[in-house]
Amino acid sequence: MASCLETQHDYGHYEVQYAFTFLPIYCGKKRTVHRVSILTNSSSSCASVKLSFPPPNNISDINITLSPGSGQSILIPEAYPEIDPWNRDPYGEITNTTIVISAIGKVHAYVLSECQKGNQASAFRLLDVDDIGNNYWVMSYHIYRKHMMLAIVSIYDNTSIQIHLNTSIAPELYPNNITILLNKFQTYTLALEFDPTGVQLTSNKPISVFSGHTKASVPATVNTDPIAECLKPVEDWGRVFSLTQLVDPEFAGGYIVRILSSSTNNIITWKFGGNHNETTLAAGEFLEVLVDGNVTHPLEIVASNKVLVVQFTLMNDHTSPVMLQVPSQEHHRISNEILFPVFDMTDTNTTTYLTVWLTTRGRYIATIP
Numbered sequence: 001m002a003s004c005l006e007t008q009h010d011y012g013h014y015e016v017q018y019a020f021t022f023l024p025i026y027c028g029k030k031r032t033v034h035r036v037s038i039l040t041n042s043s044s045s046c047a048s049v050k051l052s053f054p055p056p057n058n059i060s061d062i063n064i065t066l067s068p069g070s071g072q073s074i075l076i077p078e079a080y081p082e083i084d085p086w087n088r089d090p091y092g093e094i095t096n097t098t099i100v101i102s103a104i105g106k107v108h109a110y111v112l113s114e115c116q117k118g119n120q121a122s123a124f125r126l127l128d129v130d131d132i133g134n135n136y137w138v139m140s141y142h143i144y145r146k147h148m149m150l151a152i153v154s155i156y157d158n159t160s161i162q163i164h165l166n167t168s169i170a171p172e173l174y175p176n177n178i179t180i181l182l183n184k185f186q187t188y189t190l191a192l193e194f195d196p197t198g199v200q201l202t203s204n205k206p207i208s209v210f211s212g213h214t215k216a217s218v219p220a221t222v223n224t225d226p227i228a229e230c231l232k233p234v235e236d237w238g239r240v241f242s243l244t245q246l247v248d249p250e251f252a253g254g255y256i257v258r259i260l261s262s263s264t265n266n267i268i269t270w271k272f273g274g275n276h277n278e279t280t281l282a283a284g285e286f287l288e289v290l291v292d293g294n295v296t297h298p299l300e301i302v303a304s305n306k307v308l309v310v311q312f313t314l315m316n317d318h319t320s321p322v323m324l325q326v327p328s329q330e331h332h333r334i335s336n337e338i339l340f341p342v343f344d345m346t347d348t349n350t351t352t353y354l355t356v357w358l359t360t361r362g363r364y365i366a367t368i369p
Contacts, residue, residue, distance in 0.1 A: 025226035027115035039071030047105035092190035122226040133233025142195030154182035218321040227323035237306035238328020253314035
């Protein structure tokens, strides 16, 4: 039987699957360390993977081969340029921070940024170029000024992007609209001093969009941590959601859910236990729901039109917040097999929790350590 490498050399060719950038995190005077975890698409498939750093970066490609059902964490070279979170140009800047993942065989990819010392870290899953789009609404969380970050990565030349800033929330120094023209694999970044939740992005070609905070506290608590997500385009949003505490209830401090609407007259119904609530949102408006740590019932959300649901987890100990996009129950990518990496950011024997749902009935099964 031919090996994975032999089979791929005979039948495959490299295809671009991800184009992304790392968002900055607040490490003080400590160095930031970046990693990418890449896994095969299933337990029966293998892959050959190449990480490349487009010019003008002078960083050599990184090549790996993955056996069926395996993954590998790749340390990004120190020569990788950092985005400057203190650039206050209200029109943003084009940076040279794009990384491209090409592969023979489908792969999943996750990114992790952490401080070289301490436990400040942020991780999120990347969206395949087949899953990105042309229409986005930004979601984030804002406590500390001058720490919000927005990044856009182009896949094609001559990509025209419009950022429609919400004039009701943006300070006067920002323009009402920003138009950007990016070429293939360029990154645009914008540091913000306000919560950009509800800002709309449109483009003539598919783009990857990243939203984060270098030093978030959710809500205004002592513990801070960077948060970030690779945002889903509107076509990947949904209408029906179920969610619960993502960690052992003994340590859970509750969670905040933000529900962002993509259209006007969007009727949102949410309930947990015996509580039943309803409200109507316009396009770009969001609803924030705080769920206490002692609530054990799942939170169920039903919308008349598509919404983006993001969960911000709170902890009652010294652990810091987490930002997570929640997949809808009708999401086309939901399957019976999911491969994902386990990040140990503290170099200690930590406990990882897996929350499992029956999507056919929207039933919560368990949070498993």
